[in-house]
Amino acid sequence: MTDWISRWENNRIGWHANQINRQLIKYLEMLNLSSGDTIFVPLCGKTNDMFFLLEKKIKVIGVEISSIAAEQFFTENNLSFSISKVDGFELYEGDGIRIYCGDYFDLKFIHLKEVKAVYDRASLIALDEELRQKYVKHLSDIISLDVRMLLLTLNYPQHQRSGPPFAVSKSEVDELFRGSFHCRELYCINDIENEPMFQNLGVDFVEKAVYLLQKVRV
Numbered sequence: 001m002t003d004w005i006s007r008w009e010n011n012r013i014g015w016h017a018n019q020i021n022r023q024l025i026k027y028l029e030m031l032n033l034s035s036g037d038t039i040f041v042p043l044c045g046k047t048n049d050m051f052f053l054l055e056k057k058i059k060v061i062g063v064e065i066s067s068i069a070a071e072q073f074f075t076e077n078n079l080s081f082s083i084s085k086v087d088g089f090e091l092y093e094g095d096g097i098r099i100y101c102g103d104y105f106d107l108k109f110i111h112l113k114e115v116k117a118v119y120d121r122a123s124l125i126a127l128d129e130e131l132r133q134k135y136v137k138h139l140s141d142i143i144s145l146d147v148r149m150l151l152l153t154l155n156y157p158q159h160q161r162s163g164p165p166f167a168v169s170k171s172e173v174d175e176l177f178r179g180s181f182h183c184r185e186l187y188c189i190n191d192i193e194n195e196p197m198f199q200n201l202g203v204d205f206v207e208k209a210v211y212l213l214q215k216v217r218v
């Protein structure tokens with residue numbers, strides 16, 4: 001976690017995209033959200049995808065360990081915000097958006113009770129194998145039944161480079177979410193030709209996948 005904080009302090013945030021994620025644009029409708037509904041963006045960084053969601057009139061709740069990320073989201077998008085202390089978090093709040101600045105694992109059901117959907121891009125794959133299991137278990141504990149989730153993952157031969165981002169295969173996704181979520185793969189392609197950093201390291205393939213999950217009764 002301290003490593004993430006120092007990445008933000010040193011502006012080593014290579015994952016941050018200026019463009020809105022194309023898979024979010026393509027698959028947002030699969031989340032069945034209506035205007036005014038709330039989406040949860042775990043490990044949100046300062047992703048511009050949150051701004052896109054706000055423009056779609058979808059309310060956003062994020063959680064992010066770095067206060068630099070939380071603050072930059074608002075300042076770079078010219079959004080006014082306030083900061084308050086809530087349940088051990090610093091809460092950055094603007095029109096339609098709340099970013100809990102603190103540890104994802106400290107979030108509770110009460111913070112997310114109105115959430116109708118989850119958007120995970122570069123969050124699960126930011127974590128090592130042990131933390132991924134903890135992340136999914138915790139997610140299942142803090143969201144309501146029937147909540148839908150769009151999950152974007154990467155898979156590549158892990159022995160050819162170290163994470164983050166970590167490789168997460170379809171079988172791992174099935175295993176992680178088995179029991180408490182229904183899982184459907186929406187998309188999967190090998191996109192190595194658009195990944196020069198992976199190519200330079202001699203990585204054979206980079207599969208990019210999108211899953212639609214839904215929390216079900218166990």
Ligand SMILES: C[S@@+](CC[C@H](N)C(=O)[O-])C[C@H]1O[C@@H](n2cnc3c(N)ncnc32)[C@H](O)[C@@H]1O
Nearest residue numbers: 004015043044045047064065103104121122126
């Ligand atoms: C790879 S980045 C992805 C950010 C964002 N999802 C995006 O697409 O740009 C992972 C983010 O998770 C944050 N993070 C890591 N561990 C966390 C934790 N336990 N609680 C909250 N945020 C965390 C990091 O600071 C970092 O901003």
